[in-house]
Structures are given as C-alpha cells and as structure tokens.
Amino acid sequence: MRLSRTVLPTRYDLTIAPDLAAGRFEGSVHIAVEVTEPTDTIVLHAHELEVELEALEQFGAALDATLVADPDAERLTVSAADLAPGPATLTLRFSAALSAGLVGFYRSTYLDDDGTEHTLAATQFEAPHARRAFPCFDEPEFKAVFAVTLVVTDGLVALSNAPEVERVRLDGGRVRIRFGDTIAMSTYLVAFIVGELEVSQPIDVDGIPLRIAHVPGRGHLGAFALDAGAFALRFFTDYYGIPYPGTKLDLVALPDFAFGAMENLGCVTFRESLLLVDRDTVTQAEAAQAALTITHEIAHMWFGDLVTMKWWNGIWLNEAFATFMEHAGVDAYRADWKTWDDFSIGRAMAMDIDALSHTRAVEYEVRTPEDADGMFDILTYQKGGSVVRMLEQWLGSDAFRAGVRHYLDRYALANTETTDLWDALEAATDQPARRIMDSWIFQPGLPEIVVEPVDGGVRLRQHRFTYEGEADGQWSIPMLVRVHPGRETEAVLLDDETTIALPPNGIAVANAGGEGFYRVAYPPAWIPELVAAGADSPRERFALVDGAWAGVIAGRAQAADFVDLARRLESETDIVVWRALATRLRDLVRLLDGDAADAFREIVRTTARPAFDRLGWEPAPAEGPRDRQLRGVLIDLLGTVGRDPDIVARAQAFGDGAYTEPDIVAACITVSAAHGDQARFDEYRNRFETADTPQEQLRYLYALPVFPDRELALLAAEYAVSTVRPQNSPFVVQRALKHPEHGPQVWDYVREHWATIEARFPPTLLPRMYEGVTWLVDDASVESVPRFVADHPISQGERVVAQHLERQHLHRALYERERERFATSMVH
Numbered sequence: 001m002r003l004s005r006t007v008l009p010t011r012y013d014l015t016i017a018p019d020l021a022a023g024r025f026e027g028s029v030h031i032a033v034e035v036t037e038p039t040d041t042i043v044l045h046a047h048e049l050e051v052e053l054e055a056l057e058q059f060g061a062a063l064d065a066t067l068v069a070d071p072d073a074e075r076l077t078v079s080a081a082d083l084a085p086g087p088a089t090l091t092l093r094f095s096a097a098l099s100a101g102l103v104g105f106y107r108s109t110y111l112d113d114d115g116t117e118h119t120l121a122a123t124q125f126e127a128p129h130a131r132r133a134f135p136c137f138d139e140p141e142f143k144a145v146f147a148v149t150l151v152v153t154d155g156l157v158a159l160s161n162a163p164e165v166e167r168v169r170l171d172g173g174r175v176r177i178r179f180g181d182t183i184a185m186s187t188y189l190v191a192f193i194v195g196e197l198e199v200s201q202p203i204d205v206d207g208i209p210l211r212i213a214h215v216p217g218r219g220h221l222g223a224f225a226l227d228a229g230a231f232a233l234r235f236f237t238d239y240y241g242i243p244y245p246g247t248k249l250d251l252v253a254l255p256d257f258a259f260g261a262m263e264n265l266g267c268v269t270f271r272e273s274l275l276l277v278d279r280d281t282v283t284q285a286e287a288a289q290a291a292l293t294i295t296h297e298i299a300h301m302w303f304g305d306l307v308t309m310k311w312w313n314g315i316w317l318n319e320a321f322a323t324f325m326e327h328a329g330v331d332a333y334r335a336d337w338k339t340w341d342d343f344s345i346g347r348a349m350a351m352d353i354d355a356l357s358h359t360r361a362v363e364y365e366v367r368t369p370e371d372a373d374g375m376f377d378i379l380t381y382q383k384g385g386s387v388v389r390m391l392e393q394w395l396g397s398d399a400f401r402a403g404v405r406h407y408l409d410r411y412a413l414a415n416t417e418t419t420d421l422w423d424a425l426e427a428a429t430d431q432p433a434r435r436i437m438d439s440w441i442f443q444p445g446l447p448e449i450v451v452e453p454v455d456g457g458v459r460l461r462q463h464r465f466t467y468e469g470e471a472d473g474q475w476s477i478p479m480l481v482r483v484h485p486g487r488e489t490e491a492v493l494l495d496d497e498t499t500i501a502l503p504p505n506g507i508a509v510a511n512a513g514g515e516g517f518y519r520v521a522y523p524p525a526w527i528p529e530l531v532a533a534g535a536d537s538p539r540e541r542f543a544l545v546d547g548a549w550a551g552v553i554a555g556r557a558q559a560a561d562f563v564d565l566a567r568r569l570e571s572e573t574d575i576v577v578w579r580a581l582a583t584r585l586r587d588l589v590r591l592l593d594g595d596a597a598d599a600f601r602e603i604v605r606t607t608a609r610p611a612f613d614r615l616g617w618e619p620a621p622a623e624g625p626r627d628r629q630l631r632g633v634l635i636d637l638l639g640t641v642g643r644d645p646d647i648v649a650r651a652q653a654f655g656d657g658a659y660t661e662p663d664i665v666a667a668c669i670t671v672s673a674a675h676g677d678q679a680r681f682d683e684y685r686n687r688f689e690t691a692d693t694p695q696e697q698l699r700y701l702y703a704l705p706v707f708p709d710r711e712l713a714l715l716a717a718e719y720a721v722s723t724v725r726p727q728n729s730p731f732v733v734q735r736a737l738k739h740p741e742h743g744p745q746v747w748d749y750v751r752e753h754w755a756t757i758e759a760r761f762p763p764t765l766l767p768r769m770y771e772g773v774t775w776l777v778d779d780a781s782v783e784s785v786p787r788f789v790a791d792h793p794i795s796q797g798e799r800v801v802a803q804h805l806e807r808q809h810l811h812r813a814l815y816e817r818e819r820e821r822f823a824t825s826m827v828h
C-alpha cells in the first residue's frame with residue numbers, strides 16, 4: 001500500500017491558478033527527486049485530477065517517459081527506460097474542479113451584508129488529501145521543501161505556508177504571487193487559500209509576524225486570537241527550547257471547515273467560532289475553547305510539523321500530545337481558568353468509551369490511510385492526552401519536558417515512531433516510560449484499582465473495568481497515592497499488586513490529583529472521608545462523581561445512590577464537579593415520568609438552588625471566570641431539568657436586555673428555548689441568521705432543537721438537513737435526537753431523509769450526528785436504530801457509531817433496571 005522509497009522528493013515548485021467563478025483550478029508542479037537505486041518507474045499520488053506529463057529530466061537530458069494513471073489506487077506511474085541513482089526532475093500539469101466537499105482544494109461560500117454570495121478556495125489535506133490538489137508523494141515520511149506560487153485575480157488575497165516574496169502583474173487582470181520556501185515538511189501540511197479575505201496588521205512576536213485572516217467585516221473579532229496566539233508562540237518556543245519552525249504565522253478563519261482547526265505550518269486554518277471572538281459577549285467556555293484550539297494548533301508547529309510521524313499509525317501521538325500541550329499552554333496563559341480541571345470532562349468521556357466492548361487500542365496497525373480515519377476520535381485525543389498527562393505528572397514536569405526537548409531536537413525535520421518519544425523520556429528520567437506507555441497504548445480498555453483493607457493498611461490490585469461482561473488486561477499504572485491523615489503523596493508503579501501502610505483509621509486516595517486514567521473501587525464506608533479528603537481538589541471530587549455514575553451504568557449501583565451522592569455535594573462550589581452532576585441529573589430525568597419525574601425535578605431544584613443563590617444574578621465584582629461559568633451551568637440545570645419557575649421567568653425576560661453577562665445570556669437562551677413557542681423559535685432562527693459573532697450564531701442555532709413542541713423539534717431537524725451549513729448540521733441533528741421528549745420522532749425524520757443527509761453532511765461528521773441516538777431507549781428506536789445503521793454503512797467512523805449503539809443498549813438496560821425502582825424511590 002505504501003510508496004517505495006526508491007524515489008524521494010526533495011523539493012516541489014508548485015504553481016496553482018484557481019478560477020473561483022468557474023469553480024476550477026489548474027496548475028503545474030516541478031518536483032525535484034533523488035533516485036536512490038536504478039529504476040524505471042516513479043510512482044506518486046493524484047486523486048480526481050487530470051494530469052499530463054510535461055517532462056522528466058535527469059543529468060540535463062530529457063528522458064522518454066510515459067504517464068499512466070490508476071484512479072482506484074489514487075496513483076500515477078511515470079515510466080522511463082533508465083533512471084539512474086541521483087537527482088532527477090519531474091514536471092506535471094494538472095487541472096480539476098474545486099472540491100465540493102471540505103477536503104482537498106475546496107470551495108467555500110459566504111454572504112456579505114447585502115446578501116451577495118462570495119466564493120473562496122481553501123485547502124484541507126489531512127489526511128491524505130494533498131493528492132486532490134496536486135500530484136505528490138502523499139505520505140508523511142516524504143518530507144520536502146515547498147515553494148508555492150498562486151496565480152489569482154488581482155485584488156484577491158492569497159495565503160500559503162510561507163510569506164509572499166514576489167508579486168508580478170500578468171495580462172488579463174491576474175497577478176502571480178510567489179511565496180518563500182518552507183522547511184522540509186510533509187504534504188499534509190501544505191496550505192493555500194484564495195479569496196476576498198481581510199488580513200490584520202501583523203503583530204511582532206519576537207521576530208515572527210502573527211496575523212489573523214477572515215472574510216470581510218470581522219476584523220474587530222481578532223484581538224483575542226492575536227493575544228492567545230502570541231502567548232502560545234512564546235510559550236512553546238520556551239517550552240520546547242527550539243525556535244518556531246516557520247517564518248510567519250497566519251491564523252485563518254474559514255466559513256466552511258470540516259474539523260475544528262488544522263495545523264498547516266505557518267497558515268493554520270480554523271472554523272470561525274474557534275478563532276473570531278468578541279471578548280465582551282463571549283462566554284467563559286467559548287473563550288476557553290477558542291484559546292485551547294489556537295494553542296493546540298500552535299503546539300503542532302513543532303510537535304507534528306517540525307517532527308512528524310513516519311506513518312499514520314502515529315497520528316494518535318501527534319494529536320494526544322497536542323491535546324496535552326493545549327492545556328499546558330492555556331494553563332500558563334490564564335491560570336485562573338483551571339483548564340486542567342476542565343480536562344477531567346474529556347478524560348471521563350474517554351474512560352466511558354474505554355469501558356465498552358467496542359473500544360479499541362489507542363495505537364493499532366494502519367495499512368491504508370482510511371484505517372487512520374478511525375483514529376481521529378475521543379480515544380486518540382482524550383485518552384491519548386490523558387495518558388500523556390498521567391505520565392508527565394508521574395515523571396515530574398521538568399523531567400518530562402527535558403525528554404520532549406531531547407526528542408524534538410534529535411528528530412527535527414525528520415520522522416519518528418511512537419517509541420522514539422518514550423525512549424527519549426527514558427533517557428531523561430531513568431524510568432520505564434516505554435513499558436508503561438505500551439501498556440496503555442497497545443491494549444484496549446482501562447483498569448480499575450481495587451482498594452482492600454488488610455492488616456496495617458490496604459492492598460491495591462487491578463483488573464479491567466467494563467460495563468458488561470469481563471475482559472482481560474493488565475497495566476503498568478503510574479499512580480499518585482495520598483495517605484490521610486498526613487497528606488503525603490507518593491508515586492507508585494502498580495503492576496501486579498502492592499500494599500500501602502496506613503495510620504490507624506487512615507485512608508488512601510488512590511488517584512491523588514485526579515489525573516489518573518483509571519477507576520478506583522474504594523471500601524464503600526470511605527466515601528464521606530474521600531469527599532472530605534478531596535476538599536482541595538475539584539478533580540478528585542469529579543472522579544468520585546464520575547466513578548459513581550460509571551457504577552450506575554455498570555449496574556453495580558442504583559440511580560438512587562447517585563442522587564444521594566449528588567445531594568451530599570450540595571455545598572459543592574466548583575464548576576467541573578457541577579458539570580458532571582448536571583450532565584447525569586439530566587440523564588436521570590429520562591428514566592422517569594409523571595409524579596416521579598416531578599419529584600426528581602424538585603430534588604434537582606433543592607440541590608442546585610442553594611449553589612445558585614450563593615452566586616445570584618448579579619456577578620460580584622471580584623468574581624472569577626469559573627464562578628461566572630458556574631452561574632450559567634446552574635441556570636441551565638435549574639431552568640431545564642429543574643423547571644424552576646423563577647429561573648424560567650427571568651430567562652424568558654432576558655431578551656429585554658436584563659442581563660448582559662455572557663454566561664447568563666447564553667444560559668437564558670437555552671432555558672427560554674426549552675420553554676419557548678413557535679414565535680420564539682422564529683425569533684431564534686432569525687437571530688441565528690443575523691448574529692454578530694460566530695459564537696452567538698451557534699448559541700441560537702443549537703437552541704433550536706430544544707424547543708418543547710414536537711413540530712418545532714422536527715422543524716429544527718428539517719432546517720439542519722436542508723439549510724444549515726453542512727459543517728454545523730450534524731450537531732443540530734445530534735441535539736434534536738437528544739430531545740428529552742421527541743428524540744424518537746426526530747430519528748424517524750433522519751431515516752426518512754437519509755438520502756439528503758448522506759449527500760449533504762461531511763462524511764467525517766456523520767458519527768457526530770449519530771451521537772444523538774444514545775438515549776433513544778423506547779422500544780421502537782432500540783429495534784430500528786441498530787438495524788438502520790447495519791443497512792446503511794457509512795464510509796468513516798464506523799467504530800464510533802458502534803460505540804454509540806452500545807451506549808444506547810446500555811442506557812436501555814439501565815432504563816429497564818431502574819424504571820420502577822428509581823420511580824419508587826422518588827415518590828417515597
């Protein structure tokens with residue numbers, strides 16, 4: 001499946017001329033190669049391109065050569081009698097339509113203030129789609145220098161990885177813009193963008209010009225990204241101890257974008273909502289998400305772009321490491337955002353998936369690039385990021401950084417295997433990093449540590465944690481253990497079993513700091529003491545809540561036990577613990593109806609109202625960002641699940657300008673949607689279409705599927721399927737499927753409109769849509785969803801969909817177990 005290494009590209013001189021009006025482009029590429037052994041063929045990639053061979057030259061002479069395309073293999077073969085070892089050059093011409101999807105060299109459109117449509121063209125080459133834009137050796141190991149030239153209509157902005165170095169006016173109102181040479185890098189990192197964009201003035205970040213680019217009229221939304229981006233550039237230059245590998249950095253917001261953002265060297269692309277921010281109206285969560293995304297991509301400039309995986313099996317480490325680094329970077333940028341605490345949510349999502357029978361090992365053998373598509377999921381990002389963080393905490397952050405520096409320095413401009421990083425960490429720390437990490441990376445699942453009292457202390461043992469059935473697994477667990485009283489934290493490496501000495505009546509917190517990727521089964525009697533011991537650690541309290549919920553799903557604990565724990569935490573003040581509670585309380589109400597549901601809503605009110613009243617409607621002047629965010633979470637919980645009449649009434653009045661604090665405003669939008677009528681729905685749809693910022697736009701859009709009437713839930717689905725940008729539609733349908741009452745009807749709508757959905761939604765985002773089915777626990781859906789999925793295979797993310805179906809099945813089992821007993825516990 002992989003290209004041979006007899007012919008290695010060293011440099012591409014690439015000229016591309018897009019015609020935005022015609023929706024086409026043409027170009028030529030001159031590839032300098034090094035022939036390493038005698039051969040008569042050069043094989044490279046091209047996909048959906050019309051290609052002609054212009055010349056093959058070696059040692060100053062043109063060779064007789066022919067070109068044959070193999071469309072199924074996405075390959076070109078150039079044959080010539082004798083190619084001798086040494087340099088040669090290959091020149092090809094090509095043309096194609098701009099892609100209508102969101103990969104390759106694709107077309108994106110937007111409306112200006114007058115409602116006139118404009119077109120731009122942008123690239124997304126990961127992974128592997130550079131072959132859709134120009135013939136190339138489209139594998140990450142074939143690093144080469146890229147010299148890009150764009151021929152565009154005069155007046156358009158053209159951007160690429162390197163700065164513009166020459167501009168020549170041509171006949172016919174066109175200009176030829178040449179960009180400087182890149183470093184030797186992989187094809188998937190090449191980028192070019194052409195359109196009527198606005199580009200900010202550069203800010204100078206220790207010699208690197210940093211700019212943002214976007215469609216016209218959004219310049220006032222750029223200051224946040226420039227600030228966060230400048231910080232990240234400096235932070236990583238210092239952390240890695242290596243200068244930034246590019247010569248400039250543009251952060252480009254695109255109106256249509258399949259993913260969140262993409263780390264093209266020097267020319268990072270984003271969804272608008274993750275780059276363009278109005279500091280006055282953004283919520284804490286929205287701002288943090290944008291900063292994390294910006295930081296993540298800038299972390300890749302070194303880890304990923306300067307040093308790159310040899311093959312796609314290593315893509316998980318690329319993403320896991322950047323996920324780790326986005327939090328390290330934002331933690332340095334805004335310590336009061338406590339981003340490592342929020343990361344508990346991502347870790348918990350990964351631990352949830354890892355308890356399913358449809359989980360997978362983080363790293364596996366990748367034969368075709370399509371196999372690698374299955375790697376871009378929560379297990380790669382959140383489990384991968386979690387185990388990197390767990391290792392860093394266990395080794396110590398300075399020693400860890402030393403290992404990372406050593407690795408980047410040694411492999412700069414080159415390619416690596418996963419194990420090269422562990423070996424560098426071993427060299428820096430003298431600890432068995434490779435053995436530890438192999439146990440987390442090459443086997444699926446996660447361990448549960450069982451804490452058992454023995455004479456004078458506790459014994460720790462491990463087994464695999466699953467929701468259903470038993471499965472094998474053994475891990476080298478880098479644990480941090482804290483003993484109370486005394487509060488000493490100790491690093492333990494648990495392989496088989498170990499014993500920890502305890503003082504009389506002492507306890508051991510087996511996941512001190514709450515950053516281990518494992519569950520802990522404590523003696524039940526310890527729970528109150530563990531809550532007390534976690535008084536200073538929101539992450540530890542989060543782990544207790546999350547562990548309690550996992551016990552409910554596994555059928556080891558009852559829903560009512562979870563409610564008891566929630567009530568025990570009513571004096572809880574931390575946002576991340578409340579987010580865990582709010583999510584589960586929202587899930588639990590699905591198990592009930594009638595009086596039992598009313599009684600449960602009352603419990604939600606009495607549990608959350610005191611926390612809300614401590615904060616009140618008026619933000620205190622010295623209040624921190626996390627309290628602001630918590631207020632929004634509590635308004636949402638009380639207003640939707642709790643149906644607190646006071647909250648609902650105030651939320652419905654928010655449009656009168658009563659509250660301007662963004663977290664209050666955002667929560668009020670959701671709450672009043674959950675109690676809104678057709679007029680409110682129309683108002684929100686209109687606000688979505690005319691909103692001033694990308695975040696505000698999404699708040700209204702994502703509120704449409706929560707209106708209470710069945711017709712409105714279906715209208716939201718229809719609007720998503722027919723009208724909303726394909727990059728956002730799957731998320732709207734996902735939310736509509738999660739509608740607390742009308743999910744099953746929305747599911748029927750999805751089935752009936754599958755042809756349109758399949759044609760319009762980006763294939764990469766279909767699994768995100770299917771995420772909505774996990775709580776369809778009624779008889780009809782339980783039967784129809786799995787059958788429909790089996791009958792309508794999708795091209796990407798099948799495993800993720802299988803995980804959603806497994807969760808649907810687990811929720812159905814929970815519903816059957818709890819329906820009566822939980823209801824009974826509520827009305828007594």
Ligand code: BES
Pocket residue numbers: 126127259260261262263292293294296297300319322376381
């Ligand atoms: N390299 C990825 C983007 C990507 C993902 C390309 C999947 C091709 C397939 C980029 O660095 C990334 O991780 N983007 C994230 C956002 C990030 C903040 C987690 C994304 O797009 O979701």
Ligand code: ZN
Pocket residue numbers: 263296297300318319322
């Ligand atoms: Zn990434």
